[in-house]
Amino acid sequence: MGEANALLHGFEVALTFHHIALMFAGVLIGILVGVLPGLGAPNGVALLLPLTFTMSPVSAIILLSSMYWGALFGGSTTSILFNIPGEPSSVATTFDGHPMAKQGRAAEALATAFLAAGFGALVGVIVVTLIADDIAMFALRFSPAEYFAVYLLAFCAFIGMGGADPLKTAVSVLLGLGFAAIGIDTVSGEVRLTFGFDELVKGVSFLVAVIGLFGIGELLATAEEEMKADEVSAKLGLGAVLRALLSMPRHIVALLRSTAIGVWMGITPGGPTAASFMSYGVARRFSRRRKNFGRGEPEGVVSPETADHAAGVSALLPMLALGVPGSATAAVMMGGLMIWGLQPGPMLFQERPDFVWGLIASIYVANIVALVTVLSTVPIFAGIMRLPFAVLAPLILTICLTGAWMVSGSGFDVLLALGFGLIGWLFKKLDYPIAPLVLAMVLGDKAEDAFRQSMLLSQGSLAIFWNNWLVAGLMAFALVLLFFPLIQRGFALVATRPMKRSRA
Amino acid sequence: MDRRVAEAGLALLIAGFGLAVVLSALRHDVGWNPTGPGAGYVPLRVGSLLIAGGVVIALRNALGPLQGRFVTFGAGRRILGMFIPTAAFGLLMPWLGTYVPMALYLFWMTWREGRLRWPVALAVALLVPPAFYLLFEAWLMVPLAKGPLEEALGIW
Numbered sequence: 056m057g058e059a060n061a062l063l064h065g066f067e068v069a070l071t072f073h074h075i076a077l078m079f080a081g082v083l084i085g086i087l088v089g090v091l092p093g094l095g096a097p098n099g100v101a102l103l104l105p106l107t108f109t110m111s112p113v114s115a116i117i118l119l120s121s122m123y124w125g126a127l128f129g130g131s132t133t134s135i136l137f138n139i140p141g142e143p144s145s146v147a148t149t150f151d152g153h154p155m156a157k158q159g160r161a162a163e164a165l166a167t168a169f170l171a172a173g174f175g176a177l178v179g180v181i182v183v184t185l186i187a188d189d190i191a192m193f194a195l196r197f198s199p200a201e202y203f204a205v206y207l208l209a210f211c212a213f214i215g216m217g218g219a220d221p222l223k224t225a226v227s228v229l230l231g232l233g234f235a236a237i238g239i240d241t242v243s244g245e246v247r248l249t250f251g252f253d254e255l256v257k258g259v260s261f262l263v264a265v266i267g268l269f270g271i272g273e274l275l276a277t278a279e280e281e282m283k284a285d286e287v288s289a290k291l292g293l294g295a296v297l298r299a300l301l302s303m304p305r306h307i308v309a310l311l312r313s314t315a316i317g318v319w320m321g322i323t324p325g326g327p328t329a330a331s332f333m334s335y336g337v338a339r340r341f342s343r344r345r346k347n348f349g350r351g352e353p354e355g356v357v358s359p360e361t362a363d364h365a366a367g368v369s370a371l372l373p374m375l376a377l378g379v380p381g382s383a384t385a386a387v388m389m390g391g392l393m394i395w396g397l398q399p400g401p402m403l404f405q406e407r408p409d410f411v412w413g414l415i416a417s418i419y420v421a422n423i424v425a426l427v428t429v430l431s432t433v434p435i436f437a438g439i440m441r442l443p444f445a446v447l448a449p450l451i452l453t454i455c456l457t458g459a460w461m462v463s464g465s466g467f468d469v470l471l472a473l474g475f476g477l478i479g480w481l482f483k484k485l486d487y488p489i490a491p492l493v494l495a496m497v498l499g500d501k502a503e504d505a506f507r508q509s510m511l512l513s514q515g516s517l518a519i520f521w522n523n524w525l526v527a528g529l530m531a532f533a534l535v536l537l538f539f540p541l542i543q544r545g546f547a548l549v550a551t552r553p554m555k556r557s558r559a
Numbered sequence: 560m561d562r563r564v565a566e567a568g569l570a571l572l573i574a575g576f577g578l579a580v581v582l583s584a585l586r587h588d589v590g591w592n593p594t595g596p597g598a599g600y601v602p603l604r605v606g607s608l609l610i611a612g613g614v615v616i617a618l619r620n621a622l623g624p625l626q627g628r629f630v631t632f633g634a635g636r637r638i639l640g641m642f643i644p645t646a647a648f649g650l651l652m653p654w655l656g657t658y659v660p661m662a663l664y665l666f667w668m669t670w671r672e673g674r675l676r677w678p679v680a681l682a683v684a685l686l687v688p689p690a691f692y693l694l695f696e697a698w699l700m701v702p703l704a705k706g707p708l709e710e711a712l713g714i715w
Contacts, residue, residue, distance in 0.1 A: 233602070245598040445672045453687070
């Protein structure tokens with residue numbers, strides 16, 4: 056019962072007045088960030104991160120992770136009420152959530168979404184509690200070769216399972232690796248890829264990239280679409296919450312299936328966005344009520360929401376235990392860990408159990424805080440969306456630009472953020488996924504170091520990546536995921552051929 | 560402009576970045592040495608793959624069918640109407656500090672783009688910068704960019 060003791064100790068850390076106050080603050084900022092277009096969980100965390108440098112790491116991670124939960128809840132609010140997803144991961148919630156709201160069932164849709172999300176988050180954190188320690192213990196045996204294989208696995212999972220065009224995803228990963236390589240090479244100390252700019256010696260901060268890609272890029276995309284809030288009023292009484300709660304058992308199959316999808320996609324980096332789309336897609340194909348999907352079916356709200364939150368929570372597991380974040384937001388948080396001087400990975404469980412278990416315990420508490428807060432404050436936050444976009448956008452852009460300055464007090468960073476904003480807009484327009492780029496930027500140096508250390512150990516022989524069952528298994532799994540789209544196409548060909556033959 | 564032109568353009572831009580990465584990696588050790596792969600080893604390969612990926616995407620679009628218009632005129636105007644003032648704000652920040660460009664930017668955006676009446680826009684422009692000062696510098700103690708006005712006022 057090592058986990059139970061550790062978790063109890065974690066609750067001692069999490070349940071102090073200071074930390075509960077931070078959870079409330081984090082959740083409130085998170086809901087705000089989730090509701091506002093152009094501000095989402097990843098760049099919300101990126102903007103808040105410079106403000107945590109003076110806090111203790113436990114307090115800082117509690118603030119940031121609570122913000123993440125708040126943002127996940129906030130994102131689905133606008134999906135349902137305004138048909139505008141506040142977060143990419145709540146796009147799938149608009150399909151049935153907004154039709155429900157238009158039929159006058161807004162309260163039911165909101166309550167269903169929040170309760171389903173709470174269920175997903177709860178199961179996600181229980182899974183994290185049960186297996187985090189074991190995974191960390193397992194990972195203690197990793198040598199640099201295994202680490203490289205795990206990083207490769209993360210990149211390949213995005214390419215094969217992320218849902219976007221595999222080639223564009225691969226390009227996105229490679230761009231992230233390229234940006235990560237800029238600046239001082241951690242192994243040799245040489246300054247590389249500065250293209251003649253002195254400012255690039257310190258490298259490109261992933262925080263600046265996230266603020267530009269997610270924040271400025273998103274706003275440019277929204278400006279283009281001439282955001283029309285298709286508004287439905289948001290009143291959420293206790294009665295609606297109770298009715299939604301009572302109807303939850305009817306959705307038990309959808310809840311369990313979506314949680315499984317979410318946890319899986321969170322741990323093998325696919326991220327909440329891919330998880331929610333996949334869960335909605337699976338539900339539409341297999342649900343008994345599939346005919347109603349797209350016309351205001353509660354199960355169409357339950358499925359993406361549950362998977363979204365289950366993935367969001369479980370994405371922290373590989374971040375803590377392996378040092379491989381499972382979503383873009385987790386990647387930004389992991390970058391924060393490194394800035395605070397912590398090394399994410401199995402040693403963290405040995406060296407800083409208070410940090411690890413304080414965070415895990417806080418996930419339980421903060422999600423309850425978030426659920427209660429979001430249920431009681433929805434009308435207030437929905438009111439913000441009544442401000443015209445053309446007034447809201449410059450305010451958010453002002454926050455983005457000052458946020459980019461705050462990263463290191465450099466004007467060059469502000470220009471970089473603007474550049475990344477243009478890239479983010481183009482990526483969104485042309486269907487390149489952004490999360491893999493961020494993940495690769497955070498992991499780039501670590502992946503390269505692991506590769507070069509492995510090569511040093513094997514004196515230049517690539518066979519080190521196949522010389523024991525563990526590393527070989529990881530490499531093989533990575534390759535299977537990388538070529539998954541091709542394999543899938545192959546199966547489809549084989550499956551259709553006999554039919555053609557029988558017709559002929 | 561057709562969407563595939565934009566697709567091909569971005570892909571070629573990516574390939575161009577790949578080329579820049581390759582060229583600058585070649586200035587370093589790109590092979591094996593006693594301490595393992597050199598500083599240019601990984602960037603050379605990443606850059607080469609970027610060139611390959613970019614060229615393939617560009618060709619795929621150049622040879623493919625038309626895909627419809629990339630941006631409509633009105634949408635392009637709205638995007639530039641937002642991006643150009645924002646970029647100007649960012650460019651001015653290191654020279655004039657955060658607050659003066661912020662006020663000008665907010666006034667311009669809320670008055671011209673947001674179509675607020677000018678007294679309201681002026682109020683937004685004059686009230687938000689002090690709020691930023693109180694929140695970030697006074698309370699959270701994170702310094703923002705300072706310019707001649709801040710210097711004259713003795714806020715440093």
